[in-house]
Amino acid sequence: MAATSASVFNPALTSNKHPEEPSHVAFISNLRMSTSCLTKFQLKHLSPSSIPSQSPRNPICAAASPTCSPSATTATTFHGLYYVLGDNIDIDQIIPAEHLTLVPSKPDEYRKLGSHALIGLPSTYETRFIETGEVQSKYSIIIGGENFGCGSSREHGPVALGAAGVKAVVVESYARIFFRNSVATGEVYPLESEGRLCDECSTGDVVTVELAENLLINHTTGKEYKLKPIGDAVVYY
Amino acid sequence: MPTSTITASGSTSFIIKKKELGVSTFSSTSFNIIPKKRCSKKVVSVMTPTQSQRPPSTTGSVKTALTMTEKILARASERSALVPGENVWVNVDVLMTHDVCGPGTIGIFKKEFGENAKVWDREKIVIIPDHYIFTSDERANRNVDILRDFCGEQDIKYFYDIKDLGDFRANPDYKGVCHVALAQEGHCRPGEVLLGTDSHTCNAGAFGQFASGIGNTDAGFVMGAGKLLLKVPPTLRFVMDGEMPSYLLAKDLILQIIGEISVAGATYKSMEFVGSTVESLSKLSYIFAYMSTTVFHAKMEERMTLCNMVVEAGGKNGVVPADSNDYISTLRFLSEYRFDVSKLEPLVAKPHSPDNRALARECKDVKIDRVYIGSCTGGKTEDFFAVAKLFQASGKKVKVPTFIVPATQKVWMDIYSIPVPGSGGKTCSQIFEEAGCDTPASPSCGACLGGPRDTYARMNEPQASHIMSMNCLFSVCVSTTNRNFPGRMGHKEGQIYLASPYTAAASALTGFVTDPREFLQ
Numbered sequence: 172m173a174a175t176s177a178s179v180f181n182p183a184l185t186s187n188k189h190p191e192e193p194s195h196v197a198f199i200s201n202l203r204m205s206t207s208c209l210t211k212f213q214l215k216h217l218s219p220s221s222i223p224s225q226s227p228r229n230p231i232c233a234a235a236s237p238t239c240s241p242s243a244t245t246a247t248t249f250h251g252l253y254y255v256l257g258d259n260i261d262i263d264q265i266i267p268a269e270h271l272t273l274v275p276s277k278p279d280e281y282r283k284l285g286s287h288a289l290i291g292l293p294s295t296y297e298t299r300f301i302e303t304g305e306v307q308s309k310y311s312i313i314i315g316g317e318n319f320g321c322g323s324s325r326e327h328g329p330v331a332l333g334a335a336g337v338k339a340v341v342v343e344s345y346a347r348i349f350f351r352n353s354v355a356t357g358e359v360y361p362l363e364s365e366g367r368l369c370d371e372c373s374t375g376d377v378v379t380v381e382l383a384e385n386l387l388i389n390h391t392t393g394k395e396y397k398l399k400p401i402g403d404a405v406v407y408y
Numbered sequence: 409m410p411t412s413t414i415t416a417s418g419s420t421s422f423i424i425k426k427k428e429l430g431v432s433t434f435s436s437t438s439f440n441i442i443p444k445k446r447c448s449k450k451v452v453s454v455m456t457p458t459q460s461q462r463p464p465s466t467t468g469s470v471k472t473a474l475t476m477t478e479k480i481l482a483r484a485s486e487r488s489a490l491v492p493g494e495n496v497w498v499n500v501d502v503l504m505t506h507d508v509c510g511p512g513t514i515g516i517f518k519k520e521f522g523e524n525a526k527v528w529d530r531e532k533i534v535i536i537p538d539h540y541i542f543t544s545d546e547r548a549n550r551n552v553d554i555l556r557d558f559c560g561e562q563d564i565k566y567f568y569d570i571k572d573l574g575d576f577r578a579n580p581d582y583k584g585v586c587h588v589a590l591a592q593e594g595h596c597r598p599g600e601v602l603l604g605t606d607s608h609t610c611n612a613g614a615f616g617q618f619a620s621g622i623g624n625t626d627a628g629f630v631m632g633a634g635k636l637l638l639k640v641p642p643t644l645r646f647v648m649d650g651e652m653p654s655y656l657l658a659k660d661l662i663l664q665i666i667g668e669i670s671v672a673g674a675t676y677k678s679m680e681f682v683g684s685t686v687e688s689l690s691k692l693s694y695i696f697a698y699m700s701t702t703v704f705h706a707k708m709e710e711r712m713t714l715c716n717m718v719v720e721a722g723g724k725n726g727v728v729p730a731d732s733n734d735y736i737s738t739l740r741f742l743s744e745y746r747f748d749v750s751k752l753e754p755l756v757a758k759p760h761s762p763d764n765r766a767l768a769r770e771c772k773d774v775k776i777d778r779v780y781i782g783s784c785t786g787g788k789t790e791d792f793f794a795v796a797k798l799f800q801a802s803g804k805k806v807k808v809p810t811f812i813v814p815a816t817q818k819v820w821m822d823i824y825s826i827p828v829p830g831s832g833g834k835t836c837s838q839i840f841e842e843a844g845c846d847t848p849a850s851p852s853c854g855a856c857l858g859g860p861r862d863t864y865a866r867m868n869e870p871q872a873s874h875i876m877s878m879n880c881l882f883s884v885c886v887s888t889t890n891r892n893f894p895g896r897m898g899h900k901e902g903q904i905y906l907a908s909p910y911t912a913a914a915s916a917l918t919g920f921v922t923d924p925r926e927f928l929q
Contacts, residue, residue, distance in 0.1 A: 259671060259761060261893040268857040268896075271508045272540060272547035274554075275624065276515025293894045293901075318672040321722065322893060323857075324607035326512065326623035346722055347676050348607060352623035 247382040249338045249360075251311030254300055255374045256292075260315055261322030262349070264291040266331040268323075275330040282306060284327060285334025298374050300335070307336040312378055313359075315342035316369045320349020326356060333358025339380050341387060341398065343367055363399040475643040475740050476727045477678040480618040484601045492642035492742075500532070501600035501617075503630050506586050507537040509605035509623075511554040516628030527562050528634035534566040534595055535559055536586040541852045542573055545860035549573070566593070576817065576850040584816030584851030587611040587784040591712060592818050598730055603630060607719045608784050608890065613726040614711035620725045641678040641724045642742040644669075648683040650750035655928045657794060658689060658710040659786060659888065659908035661747070662717045663755040667765025668745065675722035677742060681714055685749045686728060689714070709790040716785045717890050720762040754923050756886070757906035760894045768911050771921035776884040776905070779806070779916040780865055780897070782813025782849075783856040786888020786909055789822040794909040796828045796836040799917070802927040805844040807919035811865040812845050813854040820851050845916075856889040858898040867898035886915040 270287045273280040285307060289300035301308045313332065319342040320328055329352050332340065339360040340353070353361040362380070364387065372378075376391035385398040474482060474489065482489060485496035505513050518525065527533055535555050540548035552570065559567035568589060570582040583589035587608050590596055598616035602609065605627045612619035622636070630636050646665055666673075689710040711728045718726030754768040781787065781795055792814065814820040823836035831839060837848060846865075855865040867883050884903040889896075892904035907915065910924035917927065 259893075261891070263857070263891070263893050263896050269860055272545055272551060272860065274511040274515060274551065276512050276519065291895045291900065318675070318722065321671055322607065322719075322891060324605065324609075324621035324623055324719075325509065326625060344672065344675070346672070347724060348621055348623065348719075352625065355623060355625035 249312060249380040249382075251338070251378065252309055252375055253312040253314050253341075253372065253378050254289075254298075254308070254310035255369050255372055256289075256296075256313060256315040256319075257369060258316035258343075259318045259321055260292075262320060262325050262328040263322055264293075265289055265320065265328045266325070267291040270331075271325065271327055273327070275327055281330065281334050284331045285336070288331040288335035288337070307334075309336075310374070311336055311338045312380060313337055313340045313342075314364075314368045314372050315340065316367060317342070317344045318346050319344070320353075321346035324348040324352070326352045329353040329356055329358040329361075341368060341380065343369070360401065362401060365397045365399060368396055473740065475645075475678065476616065476680055476729045477618055477643055477725060478640060478740075480599055480601065480727075481638065481640050483599060484618070490640050492640050494640045495637055496640060497635050498601055498638045499635050500603055500630050501597070502532055502534060502590075502595050502602045503627060504534045504536060504586055504590060504595070504602065504604035504606070504609065505627055506535070506539055506606060507541070507548070507551045507555060508539045509627070510535060510537075510558075511551050512624040513605055513627040513631065514554065514558050516625055517631040520628060521632035525632060527564070527631050530563050531565045532634070533562075533564055533631065534568075534590065534593075535564055536568045536583060536589050537570055538584055538586045538589070539853045539857070540859050540863070541570060542576070542850045542864065543860040543862050545862070548860055566595070568593075576820075582817060584814070584819070585784045585787065585853055587712070587716065588788055588815040588819065591615070591708065592816060603627070603636065608716050610718045610723065610726045611712050611716040611784055613715035613718065614708050614728050616727060616730045618725055618727070619715075621719060639676070641676055643678040643680050643740070644674055644723075645680045645682065645741040645744040647744060647746045648681065648685040648749050649746070650685055650748045652685050652688065652749055653752070655754060655910060655923075655925045656749070656752060657791075657908040657910055658713040659717075659906075660752060660755050660911075661685075661749065662714050662720075663757055663762075663765055663906065663908075664747065664752055665745070666717060666721045666763045667755070667757070669721055669763075671720060671761055671763045672722045673763075674718065674724075676724055677722075679715075679718045679721065679723045679726045680741070681711075681726065681728045683747075685747075686711070686714070709788045712788065713785055713791075717762065720890060754908060754911050754925070756911060756921060757892060759892055759903040759905065762891060762906060764892075767923070768907065768914075768921060769923040769925075771905070772923070774884065774905070774921040776808055776886050776915055776920060778808050778865075778867075778883070778885045779810045779912050780813070780855060780885055780887040780889065781811065781909060781912055782815065782854050782865075783887075783889040784815060784853075785856075785890040786912070787813055787815035787819065787851075787854075789819050789826075791888060791909040792819065792823045792836045793826075793828060795913040796823075796831070796839040798910055798913040798924060798927050799839050799843040800828060800831045800834075802917055804917050805842075806916040808916060810840075810843075810845040810916040811855070812840055812848040813865065814848055814851045816851050820848060823848060843917075855897050856887075857891075857896060863898075867902040867904075870899050870901040886912050886921060888912050 266287060267290060273284045275281050275284060328349055337359050339362055341362045341364050343364060345361060350361050353359050372389055376389050379388045385400050387396045387398055478490060481498055484498045490496060537552045537555060556569055568581050568583040570579040572578040576582055590612060596612040596615040596617060600617045602612050602617055602619040603622050605624060607621040609619050609621040626636055648661060715726035756766055756768050756771055758764040758766050814823060825835060827833045828836055828839060849864050855863050858866055867885060869883055882901045882903050886905045886907050888909050892906050894900050897904055905921055914922040914924040914927055
């Protein structure tokens with residue numbers, strides 16, 4: 172049910188031999204550009220998917236909520252359910268080390284990584300991030316506390332989240348390498364909130380993230396939260 | 409190449425002219441590079457390019473000398489000065505990758521630079537399979553094959569290959585844990601920039617270089633371009649003075665620091681370790697003075713332990729400046745922490761965080777069911793000598809399964825060949841056997857990060873088999889490794905206490921978390 176409406180988040184990762192793709196150009200042009208280019212690099216995935224092997228779907232549609240209609244989402248908004256995590260979520264919880272034999276640059280293994288996302292969470296998290304038998308999550312936004320993504324430098328972390336259908340991560344603060352890897356891969360938007368959203372929001376709440384306005388709207392509680400502008404965050408690492 | 413010089417003790421000399429604090433510090437600097445192998449007498453001395461005369465308008469604006477990290481990044485980005493917060497393009501001297509991240513990095517390199525692209529420099533990439541080696545997991549084995557194919561295609565000079573998984577000794581090129589191998593093979597050189605697809609790359613900061621962990625995408629870029637955009641981190645300075653007590657090791661020092669500043673205390677920052685204690689680290693090196701094989705790395709191993717866990721505090725890199733008495737104005741550091749080492753006590757990091765610091769003696773009621781001695785953090789020659797020394801002092805046998813996992817082939821050979829002082833000529837391996845430890849395993853990362861299910865010493869069961877009390881509801885391990893987040897060594901419910909080799913050895917002898925002073929005083 173939920174899996175069918177999930178989208179391919181980063182078309183560049185599922186392509187093998189397309190050196191002329193825009194992603195390649197953006198990557199190389201970074202050599203000569205200032206840090207502002209990184210924002211452009213990060214947004215590269217918003218170009219329509221050109222991968223014939225994937226069934227055509229709007230790559231910008233937020234995942235999974237059955238009530239989500241593609242037309243409701245644009246390049247600067249995400250709409251979906253969120254999953255709430257606490258502080259110091261380390262990479263081993265996001266993607267346990269035993270799954271690291273999967274190579275993210277191989278499409279089928281990329282998908283498998285997604286299916287294991289957040290499987291390392293301890294049993295104190297009662298709601299599973301990915302339902303048994305599913306390969307993607309119905310939650311497209313993750314809320315966290317401090318020092319999100321700490322521990323290993325493995326890019327498999329943000330990759331697993333992105334492959335599972337996560338569009339954006341909104342936390343109080345990031346661990347350095349996770350943030351950098353999120354920007355480098357373009358797998359998830361690494362956003363920072365003002366204050367501790369993880370204390371006020373619950374898993375399963377319906378949310379809209381308005382990037383252009385740096386706003387997060389929790390439709391379930393009716394509250395709105397300010398986000399730190401991503402432009403600053405991109406330069407931050 | 410300029411003329412070569414060898415420094416007998418293997419120390420570096422990094423000359424900073426004290427008088428020139430007010431001007432560019434790069435007017436004349438030389439780096440003596442540590443010899444690569446014991447049998448190789450070829451040491452390269454590198455001179456930085458002569459700086460052209462700075463226009464008068466630019467002098468006088470630099471009031472304080474740069475920190476170690478700033479100096480290195482300035483040289484690597486061909487700048488005379490820079491400040492924290494600046495993003496600079498840095499020329500990379502060495503790029504390291506291993507079997508877990510290598511294939512992904514190679515995939516990105518080929519996708520972005522082209523299927524037939526060549527790496528930027530076949531001598532500056534070091535590929536070290538070490539994570540999931542001695543396993544029947546097909547994908548893990550396939551990943552090593554991917555590395556081999558790429559190294560063949562690119563004619564990569566440094567590829568520490570392994571083919572015969574049944575006997576690691578049948579593989580002459582195979583080394584083991586990447587961070588220890590990098591050091592032992594001479595890839596860590598002062599003043600250089602080393603990037604690796606592993607968070608513990610910061611380990612190499614012990615050699616006075618900038619060393620940091622990066623992801624596959626960044627590494628794929630470096631593979632093709634030889635440079636990376638890095639933000640200059642501000643520096644936190646840790647001054648450790650005082651005589652190092654006989655029962656403390658560098659692991660205790662870094663656990664003290666992480667406990668002090670927390671797992672996010674050094675996020676985006678550089679951690680610089682100075683002080684009389686740091687300069688004297690590795691007193692055991694004097695014992696090895698007659699052993700030219702180990703002089704070099706013995707002196708550095710405790711410093712490696714210190715820098716290794718910088719990432720556990722969120723740090724970008726760690727650095728131990730080369731032995732020198734040069735003063736660098738404290739105005740240049742974000743903050744400074746001072747420790748009187750003589751007052752510290754053996755520590756542990758309790759589950760489930762490296763900053764969950766506690767005194768070892770306060771955890772003496774924690775019943776354990778295994779001890780793991782290994783990893784880049786605690787599986788080096790000096791670490792095993794510390795364990796052997798404590799076992800020898802006690803004369804007793806271990807009460808719980810004790811796993812010995814040497815980091816590299818060289819370490820394995822050391823524990824089987826070098827006599828432990830005061831033991832009447834016994835080697836570490838003999839002492840371990842007499843104490844009832846498991847036979848030393850094949851060198852690799854092993855169970856430090858769990859790995860495939862059949863990894864040696866992996867914590868696979870949620871509960872200890874001999875549950876006798878409420879204290880032992882879950883499997884409890886005392887480990888010389890670097891992380892104890894939930895599930896780190898296997899099962900999610902496993903409890904990991906991070907500790908120094910002395911503390912781990914003492915705990916093995918009692919079956920409880922134990923302060924090593926029980927046996928060492």
